[in-house]
Each structure stands twice: as C-alpha cells, then as structure tokens.
Amino acid sequence: MLLGLPPEQALQVWLWFGRLWPVIPIAGAYLMFRAKLTHPVAFIVLGFLVCAGVHGIVGPIAVSVPASVPADASYGEQMFRLVLINMARTIAISFVLSIPVLWWLLKLSCGHRLGKQGAS
Numbered sequence: 001m002l003l004g005l006p007p008e009q010a011l012q013v014w015l016w017f018g019r020l021w022p023v024i025p026i027a028g029a030y031l032m033f034r035a036k037l038t039h040p041v042a043f044i045v046l047g048f049l050v051c052a053g054v055h056g057i058v059g060p061i062a063v064s065v066p067a068s069v070p071a072d073a074s075y076g077e078q079m080f081r082l083v084l085i086n087m088a089r090t091i092a093i094s095f096v097l098s099i100p101v102l103w104w105l106l107k108l109s110c111g112h113r114l115g116k117q118g119a120s
Contacts, residue, residue, distance in 0.1 A: 007080055014087045021091050022051030025098060029106050036110040043109040050101050055094040062090040 005013065026047040030040065037043055067085045069078045 010084065011080070014084060018055070018087055018091055021095060022048050022055070022098070025051065025095065025102055029102055033106060033110060037106075038111055039109055043105060046105055047102055050105060051094065051098045054098045054101065055090065058094045058097065059090045062086055062093055065089070 026044055029047070030037070030044060034040060063086050067082055067089070069081045069085070073081065
C-alpha cells in the first residue's frame with residue numbers, strides 16, 4: 001500500500017504523478033526566472049518535451065535494473081510492488097537527469113541575462 005491507499009488507487013496515483021512530474025521542475029524554473037525569460041511559452045513547451053523525452057528513455061532502462069521485494073508476499077503482491085518500485089525509480093532518475101537539460105534550456109531562453117547579477 002502507498003500512503004494507506006488500496007493497491008488500485010496507489011497505482012493510479014503513481015501513474016498520474018508519472019505523467020505530471022515534469023510540471024514541478026518547469027514551474028519552479030519559470031517562477032524563479034520569469035522576469036528574465038525572453039520566450040516563456042517556448043521554455044514551458046520545450047521543457048515539458050525534454051522531461052517527457054528523458055522519462056521515455058529512462059523508463060526501459062530503469063525497469064531492467066533488479067529490485068528486491070519481500071519473499072513472503074504473494075506473487076501478485078510482489079508484482080505490484082515491482083511496478084511501484086519501477087515507477088518511482090523511473091520518475092526519480094528522470095527528474096535528476098532532466099535538471100541539467102532544463103538548466104541549459106533556461107540559459108538559452110534567458111539569453112545573456114541569466115549569468116549577470118544586476119540585469120533584470
């Protein structure tokens with residue numbers, strides 16, 4: 001169970017979080033640097049595509065890494081736990097690998113203004 005939810009709801013929560021996690025780093029970067037962004041809509045659209053692309057690449061790789069589950073659980077419970085572990089692992093790795101690419105995209109969107117202290 002996840003946060004006391006039944007298995008079906010826990011799986012739905014992870015599925016929706018897996019689809020919507022790119023909003024978190026993009027919204028954070030947008031809110032921090034919105035005054036410096038020259039093309040904010042382009043940053044948001046391309047940022048979401050970057051995060052979704054990284055997630056699409058990381059997904060099959062993260063699934064191939066072994067995970068441990070309790071041996072005393074039933075087969076269905078073991079498979080369910082493996083699914084949740086792989087979803088969480090994919091989201092975490094995708095989030096970490098998306099940050100440098102989003103930073104580069106942010107630097108491109110802000111132009112020369114991101115590195116300068118006094119510019120606004």
